Amino acid sequence: MPVEVNPERLGASGSALDGVATRFGAALTAFRAELAGFGRPWGADDIGSLIGAAHDEVSAFAFECFDSALDEIAAAGADLGRMAVRYAETEAAITRNLDGLRRKLGG
Numbered sequence: 001m002p003v004e005v006n007p008e009r010l011g012a013s014g015s016a017l018d019g020v021a022t023r024f025g026a027a028l029t030a031f032r033a034e035l036a037g038f039g040r041p042w043g044a045d046d047i048g049s050l051i052g053a054a055h056d057e058v059s060a061f062a063f064e065c066f067d068s069a070l071d072e073i074a075a076a077g078a079d080l081g082r083m084a085v086r087y088a089e090t091e092a093a094i095t096r097n098l099d100g101l102r103r104k105l106g107g
Contacts, residue, residue: 005087007084007085007087007088007091008084010080010083010084010087011080011081011084011085013080014076014077014078014079014080014081014082014083014084015077015081016077017073017074017076017077017080018074018077018078018081019077020073020077021070021073021074021077024069024070024073025070025074028063028066028067028070032063035059040052042055
């Protein structure tokens with residue numbers, strides 16, 4: 001089964017992933033701000049301190065995962081964009097070479 005690549009659609013997919021990364025980044029920033037806006041409502045007593053420590057560890061790990069996912073989505077979008085450009089350039093070079101060969105052969 002032959003593989004067909006449409007550089008325009010590939011580039012559009014890269015742009016779409018860039019958009020997803022941008023929206024995800026904005027939502028993540030808003031979520032961090034909203035979470036910080038709550039302060040530390042669990043208090044400063046022994047139980048509150050334990051809850052606060054658990055919250056800090058869990059949220060730090062979660063945001064680390066979110067940041068990693070955001071980086072991967074943005075990188076995938078950029079990679080698809082570069083891939084689209086390379087496919088288009090390769091197709092153009094192949095077409096030029098085949099046209100040149102056809103002219104040399106008298107076609």
